[in-house]
Amino acid sequence: MNHIVEVKATDVRFPTSRDLDGSDAMNPEPDYSATYVTIRTSDGDVGYGLAFTVGRGNDVTVAAVRALAPLALGLDLEEVLADLGGFSRRLTGDSQLRWLGPEKGAIHMAAAAVVNAVWDLYGRREGKPVWQLLSDMTPEQLVDLVDFRYLQDALTRDEALEILRRAEPGRAARRRHLLEHGYPAYTTTPGWLGYTDEKLVRLSQDAVAEGFTQIKLKVGAVLEDDLRRLRLAREAVGPDVRIAVDANQAWGVPQAIEWMRGLKPFDPYWIEEPTSPDDILGHAAIRRAVAPVKVATGEHCHNQVMFKQLLQAGAIDILQLDASRVAGVTENVAILLLAAKFGVPVCPHAGGVGLCEMVQHLSMFDFIAVSGSTEDRVIEYVDHLHEHFTAPVRLRDGNYLAPAAPGIGAELYPASAADHRYPDGPVWREGTDV
């Protein structure tokens, strides 16, 4: 029998705060980090997954993976792969560990890293990237992944099946389209709050030249700065490129509404994370007030029950799922189905460490087998840290090209993981980048 014999968690941190990459209104100095998980079986199968954090606290998610590990160790791989929904529920439903959530925070992010590692392993075994693995599953296999316990009032198993069956006939054609054209991206690279005006303008122009039709700017710290930066960006990209803005939770509800009134002359496309990610009713109020500017959130939305309510309350125009905030691929299948049910486009959160590599699989699967559309859908792109991954994302003319490498794309080069291991890797021991 082929058992899971190792679930290893490594604390990997990149010293991004040294250059203010990734700086925003709530995260002035992030050190982009990964709770990096390796799963091995007795027959030598291997899978890699990760949870993204921004530095301090990565040791806590590492501890959470170690707390979850005994739930996976010793399991028969065939049984795990035959019931990945059951495996996820085993991790998120442990009667003692779920007290730390339930289904939120460090323990849920740790579950994401483990679940994604198992999907990665599954893809490698089948010789398929995860987008293809998912797209080759039957509607019945896909709904079996979903835990409907808390979703029934918004999405039943039968409704989910119906969504997937409706998309089935077009799967092959959309797969060909994907392989040929890729999937639309937008870029956050120009807009970090710590960048100078000059860098903002230059990177905005570069983005348009590279084929992007949407960029994103961080806002929310100082209104005058936002007005100046947004004006500069608008002048740099012209009227036809969408400019999204992102407040990273900086505001209360009335403040968000007032601030967005100020930014309106520069035609922002969406306002992302205007307030607390937990504030469903707050997002709904903001959305009513700032229309036609769209409201987007999701990178801190901690589980499918919260996404369900954001949709039920009409609180969002754009759903920004994250690869490792909810419990990985399995829970994200449920979230894609919820979004399809409510007709809300999914534009995943990415950047960080390995998020671009992972979320592209979800959007591509969504296009082929769930929503069947890329209309108003874009995957975030940030040009950070891809060089550390064995299968980095590839972009062409502002589109993500469908990855061909088997798995989910979270594997770091062994040297990158070792160099950036915290606190004892050379990058951290010496206090300088290598």
Add this chain to the structure above:
Amino acid sequence: MNHIVEVKATDVRFPTSRDLDGSDAMNPEPDYSATYVTIRTSDGDVGYGLAFTVGRGNDVTVAAVRALAPLALGLDLEEVLADLGGFSRRLTGDSQLRWLGPEKGAIHMAAAAVVNAVWDLYGRREGKPVWQLLSDMTPEQLVDLVDFRYLQDALTRDEALEILRRAEPGRAARRRHLLEHGYPAYTTTPGWLGYTDEKLVRLSQDAVAEGFTQIKLKVGAVLEDDLRRLRLAREAVGPDVRIAVDANQAWGVPQAIEWMRGLKPFDPYWIEEPTSPDDILGHAAIRRAVAPVKVATGEHCHNQVMFKQLLQAGAIDILQLDASRVAGVTENVAILLLAAKFGVPVCPHAGGVGLCEMVQHLSMFDFIAVSGSTEDRVIEYVDHLHEHFTAPVRLRDGNYLAPAAPGIGAELYPASAADHRYPDGPVWREGTDV
């Protein structure tokens, strides 16, 4: 200067699963545990706080306290005590650590343990139990504790001040009343799911004999069992004693409504945690459907933004705050103010390890200085593990007596902490209770 020189976290676990104490529909075999925090200053001041967990995973909250500790170490105690709101925001707002929440899960529970330890220390310094410490603060001092950033659309600083000023004239009289009569309690002791029918009946009768006017039963696993147990309990206590039932999140929304229709003939007073604690809209739907049975939740409600929405949505009749799920006393002051604004009674979650000892201070402060009422308000009581605390709760005729010991009541006897330290204390090393 008097600095914070130590923030120590100890993993303390009680093997309660051996007797099925604390068993419910979602927690079949809990080992009641504490992430036990000791704070010391250079002048020898000391404070104790804890976060409650149910066994596995207590190591993760311990790791989270250790991640928070550098934010407290070295601070001048006078400055901390002069701005406890600022101290809480320092812990919950760290730009890297908040990624693990924000304000939820392991990192937020760890913040609770640290914040409560500081309040404990403050009480000891002033020679006051925390209920009295809070009740002696001015309305201005109390609102300064509150982080209004995400609350403004439901509660402004001025509204909070108005609530507190309205209650000011009656403070002295209510304090006398409290010292004489105590604060009403209800008991969950009879109703654990793992208990036999005979034990349920006997403990229900005992509860009435001891003066309790409300008991609580765990439900949600098997409907027939619930019907039989509720009938037995109703027969045991008679028609005038309130019987609350608690599903511990076992149901989806439609299932909760249907199940509660079945239990209605036995006149349950409230249904607690009918579904996911995150499902604000779900609780609102259930409340509309099961009235006049009341809907109660809160022990897993992870922060003030969620409580705000439960109140805004009209989702609850009873607000069950917890001492260590949200970030301790400081955030609970905000939650008490929100509840007062919306006129919803607070009936704290207790039991576990040290929760009775801690939450009584919040209810007593609420009575004296916030809501000014005990009407339809009861503090949960469970007769577990009090013997390990240096200042255990005292009950008389179904009422909590106001504690006289300075601090918040979370201090364990050193021998209890040492014996139950996981995994190396004698209770765990030998595999048997001592």
